[in-house]
Amino acid sequence: MKGLYAQFTQSMLEPVHDQTCYDILGVKVSPPAQECTALGGSLRRSWFMLGEGAHLSHGAYGAASVFVQNTGDAIRAKMEEDPVRFxxxxxxxxxxxxxxxxxxxxxxxxxxxxxxxxxxxxxxxxxxxxxxxxxxxxxxxxxxxxxxxxxxxxxxxxxxxxxxxxxxxxxxxxxxxxxxxxxxxxxxxxxxxxxxxxxxxxxxxxxxxxxxxxxxxxxxxxxxxxxxxxxxxxxxxxxxxxxxxxxxxxxxxxxxxxxxxxxxxxxxxxxxxxxxxxxxxxxxxxxxxxxxxxxxxxxxxxxxxxxxxxxxFLTWCGRGNPEQVYRRNHRLACWAADMLSYILDTKTLFPSEMVACMACVKLPVYANPIEELRLVLSQNEPRVQVAVFFFVVDNEDDRYLRISCAIYNDVWDVLTLAKKLLDVIRAPEEAHRRLRRKEALVNLDLERSLDGL
Missing domain, CATH: 3.40.640.10 (Type I PLP-dependent aspartate aminotransferase-like (Major domain))
Structure with missing residues (x-):
């Protein structure tokens, strides 16, 4: 046993060549054969097991891609073939x-x-x-x-x-x-x-x-x-x-x-x-x-x-450059926060240049209590997962939505959240008018700009 630990420590000094294919216990780890052509909903349907609805709380517990899950299943199979040797x-x-x-x-x-x-x-x-x-x-x-x-x-x-x-x-x-x-x-x-x-x-x-x-x-x-x-x-x-x-x-x-x-x-x-x-x-x-x-x-x-x-998988989604994914998710999060703060007539918690792929929007004073709002959003169709929490700003205990924008999210998820939120909190007609104005501006060009890595 002592030799195993010494060998492991020594191996930390060995270089890893920058290659796209790795062999982990005989399991080949390489990017999907086909090129990643689009993120958002199409990626979600092909590479994630998420159910129906708008999943805008990725920051809570994440979501493993099917690519990673399949790799893990193959490694577990190797372990169960001979646990002692493994x-x-x-x-x-x-x-x-x-x-x-x-x-x-x-x-x-x-x-x-x-x-x-x-x-x-x-x-x-x-x-x-x-x-x-x-x-x-x-x-x-x-x-x-x-x-x-x-x-x-x-x-x-x-x-x-x-x-x-x-x-x-x-x-x-x-x-x-x-x-x-x-x-x-x-x-x-x-x-x-x-x-x-x-x-x-x-x-x-x-x-x-x-x-x-x-x-x-x-x-x-x-x-x-x-x-x-x-x-x-x-x-x-x-x-x-x-x-x-x-x-x-x-x-x-x-x-x-x-x-x-x-x-x-x-x-x-x-x-x-x-x-x-x-x-x-x-x-x-x-x-x-x-x-x-x-x-x-x-x-x-x-x-x-x-x-x-x-x-x-992340590198594949960015077509060879993970930075492309970071920028895309940042743009979507900023767009979502700006759109929601506009229709709710509130404000964002931080400027867009100070966030990555999560952003917070203040809820209006007439919105439901936090637990009630979270339950209604997540349990009734269309299901929406989004974080809701208290945060003290200027000595006031305000309620905020935290929107998480992952590579499988798109503008349609955000619009689903916006429509349901306005109904749940019984927003005034002016908020619905603002949403309709924003919705009219959402078209395929916007979606392509988000996925145009």
């Missing part, structure tokens, strides 16, 4: 290739990366480990933001409490006040006296894209360790770990990369690499970072092995 002989080399391909995609170093089940696992492991080192003094302060995901904030509080410390909050501005410069100014005012700063790449509830590269630079200047929650970044925007230079960066594969659920990556800096340990101590204990994280007990490792397939 776990003893085949798993570690396959995980090595998959991790190195993932590292290549995010411009990271595989020796400083590991697969984990999800971002919450990674954040907890990182903060619990950092709380034990001498750099983390008694009475320390951990910085979070007003947009920090609830589970991440809990992990930060728990880590700080172990040293008699506390958390402090950077208030992120909203609406037209939100700029990169203003966010950085607010961080500067809070970094002094902090030990760790925990912040988002793309905010989960709001879709705001934070200036992570610049925040990490500020953290280094103030000798503060940076922990980036990138749960929504992989597959939604470019992730370049060489440029970001975070001490800890983690992102899920199942959201915007459209991998199977159960895989995220954890990337660390050389400074903290040797002090980070998984929550679960197992056979790789004391054998180094890669060895400690590779084995997390007997479980289904398939989602970690299908990461190259997910990367391949």
């Amino acid at each position: 776990f003893y002989e085949l798993l570690f080399p396959a995980l090595s290739l998959s991790l190195r391909r993932t590292a290549q995609f995010v411009s990271g170093a595989a020796r400083n990366m590991a697969f984990v089940p999800n971002v919450e696992f990674a954040i907890s492991a990182a903060l619990q480990s950092l709380a034990q080192i001498e750099l983390f003094p008694n009475g320390c302060k951990i910085l979070v933001t007003s947009l920090t995901y609830g589970a991440v904030k809990i992990a930060a509080k728990e880590a700080a409490s172990r040293k008699g410390g506390w958390i402090d909050v950077v208030e992120i501005p909203t609406c037209d006040d939100c700029t990169d410069e203003e966010i950085l100014r607010r961080f500067r005012g809070k970094l002094r006296g902090s030990s760790i700063a925990v912040f988002e790449h793309i905010s989960s509830p709001t879709g705001l894209v934070m200036p992570v590269e610049e925040i990490c630079k500020l953290c280094r200047e103030h000798s503060v360790l940076s922990v980036v929650d990138g749960a929504h970044s992989l597959g939604a925007a470019e992730v370049n770990l060489e440029r970001i230079r975070a001490d800890v960066y983690t992102s899920n594969g199942h959201k915007w990369l459209m991998n199977q659920r159960g895989c995220a990556f954890l990337a660390v800096s050389e400074q903290v690499r040797d002090v980070l340990h998984p929550v679960l101590a197992s056979w790789g204990h004391d054998k180094g970072f890669n060895a400690e994280f590779v084995w997390q007990g007997t479980m289904d490792y398939t989602p970690m092995l299908t990461m190259p397939a997910a990367i391949s």
Whole structure:
């Protein structure tokens, strides 16, 4: 067993050639043979198992493509052919290739990366480990933001409490006040006296894209360790770990990369690499970072092995360039937010240049209570899945829709949401007139412009 862990660690130094076809346990991972001709509804019908209705909440739990699911099924079949051989002989080399391909995609170093089940696992492991080192003094302060995901904030509080410390909050501005410069100014005012700063790449509830590269630079200047929650970044925007230079960066594969659920990556800096340990101590204990994280007990490792397939599918959708997908989804999200805020006569939470593929629109004061609205939208035909939540702006507790625009969404999904929403909230006739004006402008030219990669 010792040899397996040593071999795995050594394999992290091996290069992965930039090729389109990979062999994972004899399963060929290559892009679909035919060219991707269109995104939106036609892609959904061909490559996803989603049911009828408008699925505009991809940011919640993602949706794995049929391409990835078929690859996973083939890998599971290999596992069930001979489970003992799979776990003893085949798993570690396959995980090595998959991790190195993932590292290549995010411009990271595989020796400083590991697969984990999800971002919450990674954040907890990182903060619990950092709380034990001498750099983390008694009475320390951990910085979070007003947009920090609830589970991440809990992990930060728990880590700080172990040293008699506390958390402090950077208030992120909203609406037209939100700029990169203003966010950085607010961080500067809070970094002094902090030990760790925990912040988002793309905010989960709001879709705001934070200036992570610049925040990490500020953290280094103030000798503060940076922990980036990138749960929504992989597959939604470019992730370049060489440029970001975070001490800890983690992102899920199942959201915007459209991998199977159960895989995220954890990337660390050389400074903290040797002090980070998984929550679960197992056979790789004391054998180094890669060895400690590779084995997390007997479980289904398939989602970690299908990461190259997910990367391949995303690249195929962008006709060789994932950036094309990011831009297309961004355009659709911005169009959706602008259209909905126009017909509702409200406003968006952030400017269009500050979001990626999720955007938030304020609901009018006469709209239904949140739970009632969510249930009515999702349970009655046509079914619409969209996130609804409270958010405090200018000391007012407002309700917002969070629209997630994935590669299988199109303008017709957004119009379905708009029509049903106006009926459910009993909007005034003027709102319906605005919708009809917008609907008249939607034609095939708009749809082609979104898919014209």
